[in-house]
Amino acid sequence: xxxxxxxxxxxxxxxxxxxxxxxxxxxxxxxxxxxxxxxxxxxxxxxxxxxxxxxxxxxxxxxxxxxxxxxxxxxxxxxxxxxxxxxxxxxxxxxxxxxxxxxxxxxxxxxxxxxxxxxxxxxxxxxxxxxxxxxxxxxxxxxxxxxxxxxxxxxxxxxxxxxxxxxxxxxxxxxxxxxxxxxxxxxxxxxxxxxxxxxxxxxxxxxxxxxxxxxxxxxxxxxxxxxxxxxxxxxxxxxxxxxxxxxxxxxxxxxxxxxxxxxxxxxxxxxxxxxxxxxxxxxxxxxxxxxxxxxxxxxxxxxx
Amino acid sequence: xxxxxxxxxxxxxxxxxxxxxxxxxxxxxxxxxxxxxxxxxxxxxxxxxxxxxxxxxxxxxxxxxxxxxxxxxxxxxxxxxxxxxxxxxxxxxxxxxxxxxxxxxxxxxxxxxxxxxxxxxxxxxxxxxxxxxxxxxxxxxxxxxxxxxxxxxxxxxxxxxxxxxxxxxxxxxxxxxxxxxxxxxxxxxxxxxxxxxxxxxxxxxxxxxxxxxxxxxxxxxxxxxxxxxxxxxxxxxxxxxxxxxxxxxxxxxxxxxxxxxxxxxxxxxxxxxxxxxxxxxxxxxxxxxxxxxxxxxxxxxxxxxxxxxxxxxxxxxxxxxxxxxxxxxxxxxxxxxxxxxxxxxxxxxxxxxxxxxxxxxxxxxxxxxxxxxxxxxxxxxxxxxxxxxxxxxxxxxxxxxxxxxxxxxxxxxxxxxxxxxxxxxx
Numbered sequence: 001x002x003x004x005x006x007x008x009x010x011x012x013x014x015x016x017x018x019x020x021x022x023x024x025x026x027x028x029x030x031x032x033x034x035x036x037x038x039x040x041x042x043x044x045x046x047x048x049x050x051x052x053x054x055x056x057x058x059x060x061x062x063x064x065x066x067x068x069x070x071x072x073x074x075x076x077x078x079x080x081x082x083x084x085x086x087x088x089x090x091x092x093x094x095x096x097x098x099x100x101x102x103x104x105x106x107x108x109x110x111x112x113x114x115x116x117x118x119x120x121x122x123x124x125x126x127x128x129x130x131x132x133x134x135x136x137x138x139x140x141x142x143x144x145x146x147x148x149x150x151x152x153x154x155x156x157x158x159x160x161x162x163x164x165x166x167x168x169x170x171x172x173x174x175x176x177x178x179x180x181x182x183x184x185x186x187x188x189x190x191x192x193x194x195x196x197x198x199x200x201x202x203x204x205x206x207x208x209x210x211x212x213x214x215x216x217x218x219x220x221x222x223x224x225x226x227x228x229x230x231x232x233x234x235x236x237x238x239x240x241x242x243x244x245x246x247x248x249x250x251x252x253x254x255x256x257x258x259x260x261x262x263x264x265x266x267x268x269x270x271x272x273x274x275x276x277x278x279x280x281x282x283x284x285x286x287x288x289x290x291x292x293x294x295x296x297x298x299x300x301x302x303x304x
Numbered sequence: 305x306x307x308x309x310x311x312x313x314x315x316x317x318x319x320x321x322x323x324x325x326x327x328x329x330x331x332x333x334x335x336x337x338x339x340x341x342x343x344x345x346x347x348x349x350x351x352x353x354x355x356x357x358x359x360x361x362x363x364x365x366x367x368x369x370x371x372x373x374x375x376x377x378x379x380x381x382x383x384x385x386x387x388x389x390x391x392x393x394x395x396x397x398x399x400x401x402x403x404x405x406x407x408x409x410x411x412x413x414x415x416x417x418x419x420x421x422x423x424x425x426x427x428x429x430x431x432x433x434x435x436x437x438x439x440x441x442x443x444x445x446x447x448x449x450x451x452x453x454x455x456x457x458x459x460x461x462x463x464x465x466x467x468x469x470x471x472x473x474x475x476x477x478x479x480x481x482x483x484x485x486x487x488x489x490x491x492x493x494x495x496x497x498x499x500x501x502x503x504x505x506x507x508x509x510x511x512x513x514x515x516x517x518x519x520x521x522x523x524x525x526x527x528x529x530x531x532x533x534x535x536x537x538x539x540x541x542x543x544x545x546x547x548x549x550x551x552x553x554x555x556x557x558x559x560x561x562x563x564x565x566x567x568x569x570x571x572x573x574x575x576x577x578x579x580x581x582x583x584x585x586x587x588x589x590x591x592x593x594x595x596x597x598x599x600x601x602x603x604x605x606x607x608x609x610x611x612x613x614x615x616x617x618x619x620x621x622x623x624x625x626x627x628x629x630x631x632x633x634x635x636x637x638x639x640x641x642x643x644x645x646x647x648x649x650x651x652x653x654x655x656x657x658x659x660x661x662x663x664x665x666x667x668x669x670x671x672x673x674x675x676x677x678x679x680x681x682x683x684x685x686x687x688x689x690x691x692x693x694x695x696x697x698x699x700x701x702x703x704x705x706x707x708x709x710x711x712x713x714x715x716x717x718x719x720x721x722x723x724x725x726x727x728x729x730x
Contacts, residue, residue: 009601017561021539021602057542057543153721167723177721
């Protein structure tokens, strides 16, 4: 038990090999999968993994983004550019279209559209007949994800029932589904935020600019920094400050907060990530703070 | 955020391990302690569990809350599934599979054990070796976990008494011999006080061995130190047909993961079950061309000859070819709430191949506590049994003891598509 003789993979090589294996299983088992690509760092890693899994062939799935209409332009521009560079098909479906159809009804005009992405996603799954959605969610992100399967089963309503998940043994994945049902596949389940940044550094992956330190007007509220944007303007009495920040996660503007940082390179971000004292979602997600169980609740309702 | 410090240099790969024990053994506290002492727990998470501890009227922070799972479980006050936790020491990345230890959760433990290379078996120092200790050890050994670490916990409650530790160790060794468990180590710990987990502490001066974390840091990452035969189940065939690139016109890449052994350019290979032979022309990983590929690498193989190969086929070295079989004797664990129906046809998924299967016979069910063999006509959830399956199509398999990847299979119920059983050949 004390010697290390047999050659084994480094942790990043192992994680990469596992993710490639999972993507190929989805492609081998499912008739019509799709890869969800937002332009965020996790999904950027997913595209590199898909290249390693399937080149010189085309990806055996299109890319898709569910756009709330409240995303940073830097990120959606990057999304379009990256898909074009890869020569892969990008489908964009918009929460605003669901609102126009009346399938998404906001409680108020300024309610966050983030949780309503589930509706648009389910509509897109139905429109294209996708039997599997490959996503970049990680188990370390949130408690409710720690027990998530790599191949997660969703019923006809897109619902995740934590008590009705398939046992997953060895690396024998079961991605079978009946018509109308859906598999959510998570190839980087076993990655942490630090692994993602290490992979970005190693693979020299390009990222949207807002991941790096930049000056941005913000309002400090409840321990978070809320960015001041067209979508989230300052309210009367708010104290707007220009702060050097970067985003640790990018998503809907109304629920993603930046962190104070002067890290303007991947190397500096890596150093910060290795020594940070706050979790990724704790520092940045306004939607997860409402209740300890809020992610679990959203997932049961079909959230990715 | 704090100022950049030095980056972690991870050079010792990744270790997956399993913790076995019930809530009473302090399993959650041990995991919480490992995460806490390796500085994996960040301030906001810590704040949350401090609040919860205070709300529940505890005077100290309850580290076991860190592994508390879903709302549904919190309401019931139990854990019902396998959860995965992550930490890194700078030298190595760890994945913990956290499975509840209660008898009715045999299937969870088998699930968690299937991907682990080391198991920590927790024993309460006040209680010593219990029925569940035997059960956990048996299941770990059944699933082929090569390294067991018996952690005698709650030493703080027995005054850190060496004689107590030695007595438990002797008791354990007495039955471990019967199970054929070879690599087993013992360590006295207090997860609550943090003794001998990451830090040695001052209260166990009589114990001269490594701390629990030091043992994890030094454990082999490979499932076995023995040389294994090369096994490459084909997952996907890449035929680009790119009219803009005539070079790719005849390209046929066989994509998969090296499940065991290794392969190099020029090696003679056989494709099973067809039996066609060729040589390896190239090995690629993304844009990198490799001379050889090792165990667990996901690569693309190109062969010298044009052979018809599809998903479900297996590429092996010609000199180490296994045989294709249509009948398998196996130990299975039934996973589903719906009992096995011996008259039905199930689906077996083995590597990247699926085959319809019928239950030819159930030899016996094994009582996981007494190891007594009991005659049965069906299997219920959590049962472990010896059975024989007849397959409609052949699979290319090895005994599980010789090869974990090609000796394992799952059983699927086609009507629900649920995974209802897990099997080990041999």
